[in-house]
Amino acid sequence: MRVAKNKPQAGRRLTAVLVALLTAMGLLGTAIGAGQASARVPHPGVKEFWIDACGMPTNGAFGNKSMKPGKVKVRSWFKPGNQRTVILLDGMRAQYDFSGWEINTNVQKLVNHGVNVVEPIGGPASFYTDWDAPSNFNNQKRAYKWGCVIDKRLVPALKQRGFKGKGGKYAIMGLSSGGNAALTHAAQRRDLYHAAGSLSGYNYLTAPGMRTLLRLAMLDVDPQPWNIDSMWGPPWSPRWPQNDPFMLINRMHGLKLYIGSGNGFFGKYNYPQNIGDDLFKGTPLEMLALTQTVAFDAAARAQGLNPLTYYANGTHAWGYWQDMVWDAQRRGFFR
Incomplete structure (x- = not known):
């Protein structure tokens, strides 16, 4: 899909407008990456x-007793003959028992299409990054170190267990706040990843109004509230552009990229019983994700990249992210 050269500027303007609208509607406290939950279906x-x-x-953090001290749980689907592996990151409301990918989607069946699936568990409001300090708003005892966990612990563990990838490298993909995190991990560690995908991700974090939006959204993620200044520091900290996919495009040459978003309009996964959440949460969040995706897409093409793109009807919900993963598979993203 080709985008006009003036799209980044248009994306910035539309982002600012949407942030203002969200503020007026009182929606900034809703969770980015929440989606629609459903009962977990076992995946053999x-x-x-x-x-x-x-x-x-x-x-020990926040009373969760099902985890092992000092350990992160990983659930995976593996076949010895598979030559590709994807790491799937959750969104802002990640749980500590199962990944939202396992609870809400069937993408684990990629294992039957030559792609091993790996899902690290936990990390609500983490952005899957190394934080500067513990979140003092909710009395977090130690700072998140998800950058270390994914790049320095998970990837070596996969290699030790025989998970294969293209040239020894893996694909990494995430939804919402995990989507921009996937792009950032891949850009910063080209030695580990050959492909990165952001599904309804926030791929222009330093756009006008975005830091305020994220700051307010993280006040409503359990165990609430989270202090975003503990993550990358205040808005003027250099760590913000260092973790903004938009600012890292020049480091993505040679990566296979997949970016997708709904348009905020209702589609096949919007059900009558969820109309309230879909309209007042899923629609505004997905409209914001769309502006961010379009802005990133245009900037990437201006710098000579050619990402696979997906634009369709849909809100900020799991069914649409599942469709994006299968679209990526059909179009050769994992190859």
Whole structure:
């Protein structure tokens, strides 16, 4: 899909307008990456293992007793003959028992199409990054170190367990706040990843109004509230552009990229019983994700990249993210 050269500027203007609208509607406290939850459907063939947490909080944090101290749970679907592997990151309301991908989607069946599936568990409001400090608003005892966990603990663990990838590198993909995190991990560690996908991701974090939006959204993620200044510092900190996919495009040459978003309009996964959440949460969030995706897409093409793109009807919900993963598979993203 080709985008006009003036799209980044238009994306910035529309982002600012949407932030203002969200503020007026009182929606900034809604969770980015929440989606629609459903009862977990068992997916056969899962292999569960644990990796070191790089000193970040796990089981003792906020009373969660199902985790092992100092460990992160990983659930995976593996076949010895598979030559590709994808790491799937959750959104802002990630749980500590199962990934939202396992609870709400069927993408684990990629394992039957030559792609091993790996889902690290936990990390609500983490952006899957190394935080500067613990979140003092909710008395977090130790700072998140998800950058260390994914790149320095999970990837070596996969290699040790025989998970294969293209040239020894893996694909990484996430939804919403996990989507921009996937792009950032891949750009910063080209030695580990050959492909990155952002589904309804916030791929222009330093756009006008975005930091305020994220700051307010994180006040409503359990265990609430989270202090976003503990993540990358205040808005003027250099760590913000260092973790903004938009600012890292020049480091993505040679990566296979997939970016997708709904348009905020109702589609096949919007059900009558969820119309309230879909209209007042899913629609505004997906409209914001759309402006961010379009702005990133235009900037990437201006710098000579050619990402696979997906634009369709849909709100900020799991069914649409599942469709994006299968679209990526059909179009050769994992090859």
